[in-house]
Amino acid sequence: MTRTSLGAPLDRVDGRAKVTGAARYAADNNPAGLAHGYFVLSTIAKGTIRSIDAARASAAPGVLAVYSHANPLRLLPPRSYIAQFIGEPQRAMQDAVVRHYGQIVAMVVAETFEQARDAAALVTVEYDAQPPAADFLAGVPGARDPQTPFGHPVTILADGVPDIDAALAASEVTHTAVYTQPPEHHNPMEPHSAVAMWDGGKLTIHSGSQGPALHALDLAEGLGVPQEDVHVIGPYVGGGFGGKATSWSPTLLAAAAARALRRPVKVVTTREQLFTVTGHRTASHLTVTLGARRDGTLTAVKNLAVTTFEIENPASPPTAAYKCPNLDLRLKVVDLDIPRRTIMRAPGYAAGTFGLECAMDELAHELGLDPIELRMRNYATASPDKGLPYASKHLDECYRVGAERFGWSRRKAEPRSVTDGQWLVGMGMATCVLPSSQHAGAARVRFRANGTVEVACNTADLGTGAMTVLAMAGADRLGLPVGRIRPALGDSTLPVAAEGDSFMGAVGSAATSTILSAVHDAAGEAITALIAHAVSDARSPFHGMDAQDVRYSSGVLEGGGRRAGFGELLTTTGTPGVEAVTTATLGEDTERYAFITSGAHFCEVRVHRLTGEARLSRVTCVVDAGTIVNGKTARGQIAGGVVMSAGQALLEGAYVEPATGRIANANFADYLVPVNADIPAVDVHFLDHPDTRYNPQGARGLGELTGTGVAAAIANAIYNATGTRVRDLPITPDKLLS
């Protein structure tokens, strides 16, 4: 393999394992003596369990145990605030209370999967049911203020302005509308699965997680064992999107059952169960009010968002989007008897940019302005909330380049102007924004006598390409071909920074920047350690030299006329490896600058005049994310976000029955996600403006970027095509026919 520096489009280093089926995901592990667990779920949303009759299930062939609150697998509640807020504060089967429909009320463990599944159908549960609060929209008027550290209101007022309503009253034009979307489910292709086994008091568990260290902590807390006694292994994760950021009961119950039965236990959550036993994205109700002058200059933005989750705040995007002197952004929360909500790709920004970017389109139409022109008249060169200048923001170039690539000039401003047979054709655009985040992560870099270098980081590759970025980061810093790097992630025993958010692993689009800094620093220290070894080991050709006189370059040490590759050196000294483990020091100047990833989306949509079917027919995304580390995997992230957002716009939504709290469409035939035929070619273009004030490599995160804006661009294109403005997602045919 040839030398690859950052920026080259490199094939995934784990791609071969994935295309041959050799990659082992959690449920692909079959240790000897394996037993299988299967869950029984509640069929009411609120109440208590009066009785559980497990007799027939217990007597069924192959059944080893039936657990429930009456015969419990004891789990302790989580202590960390991350698990409490983002995950489950209440573990399954610890009491008789039913808190939502589809809650785990019993677990059957049997010799085989078939025996466990069919025995689970023999468990009879009787309930004392109460009517649940399950109707989100009914709860919106009475929504409460947030009570956690999250969801604080943001109020910024210009001098002399008493409140946001005064600013709106003084505006020449205002636009106000309500934008809503139903709950969304991550639906990773790999359902939450675990294979757990104990050796004495120590747990080894194969489980796909976005953060192996946090997962191990969650498991340790839940099981009441020291964290160092939990080993999470998950090098391959079949998609996460936020849904595998924290730990959910299926994983904990697999571990607890394995401990009770003294044999390995496998649990694979079914697709239907996944909708209720793990978290989802909250429904959202967002009232956007824009105030502006007739020339389009924004004078005030008032957002009132209502969700079921403090951390998912759709009111927040104006803190990052446009220049505006008056902002009032508030979140209110509805408490419902429904399954847990959690973070999902671009939390807050996904629903929030749908509302804001549709509102901007509507304002542009009212003012007779081109949607790009309206955005340029409110272009922010400084962070609207912090007032700090953006270190590197080239969104203006994204608009310009995108408009040209897409052919925006051919758009007719008047809706319903373009037809092609029975199809109404429209174009729409929107901004995407995501405040950048990176963490001070730890890495281990180890030179090995066989001539390879292990580069290890306690994070995960959910399909993002992190494994490849890890290898590239090592190769780039050490001047070696990628083929000589052995990347390692997805294991809780790998180095992790004890403090700070890197503990969470792959969240917040921060993994690439975090990996680059951590590997950069650890590799520097590993080189220092290698030279120290070279001058101190008696068998080394550099023995006795001053360390300052030995230089490292591209895997080779040189000095005093002597020269040796590190593999040769370590072989000569009989040393298996020399390593350094360190936590990165981040250099971004957050006192003086703000950092943001942004881009522009352009969509063409065709809506059938008679059926109301909306087909996405063309997409262009131009992205300013600083240095693109791997053009190939970055393209996949951007296009993949477009696909998921096309689902948000046109297809997705859990239907929670108001009377029962049951999700009526908890499967892939009824909860629709985009399939191949729903998605056209996606034109992705990256600007190349390294943000070197952010990190030396100039790279910002982008994994969640196209979770923002795309749904609005599609809705705006549908308005342009049809003249119908739909503000309630998904935009299904019925809404376009009425």
Added chain:
Amino acid sequence: MEQASEPERGVSRRGFLATSAAAAALAAGTAGAPSPAAAATAGPARAGASVVRVTLRVNGRERTLSLDPRVTLLDALRERLDLTGTKKGCDRGQCGACTVHVEGRRVLSCLTLAAGLDGKAVTTVEGLARGDELHPVQRAFLECDGLQCGFCTPGQIMSAVALIREGHAGSEEEIREFMSGNICRCGAYPGIVAAVKAAGERG
């Protein structure tokens, strides 16, 4: 035909036959009902017992299994033969992650009972490469980045191999249509289409 022995835990032969019939009904239309020969070996009438003897030719190798009649081809591959490349994404035929070939035709292995496949040839993703040499479709998926998390990838590749063979990779539109039984939640569809197109053109 052997006589039914006394049920060990209160499950009658009648109950077993009902289970068997249900299993056969499930399999009908996908891979056919269990053969009479397979049913005839079902001596000990105990639900959950390994009572059906099936010989499959998996990736060119004969594999004989004694199976619970409820076992799907997917679970036979994954849990009995340790061929875990084939994935369980939904277990009800809605996602395509479990796609394999039976006698050269793609089937959803989660909806196919293993008991109905006695004597049949099964090809899984593990059976495509020749040693270190990837199948052209595997190579194209790797080069075109037709994957992200990789979990749906084996099913995508098995579908792609079949549709190219069937002559359905003629245009991007046709590829999109014929690949739409395989969901990719990461949204790698543009790369998947490019990969199928490239592999199709290479022949």
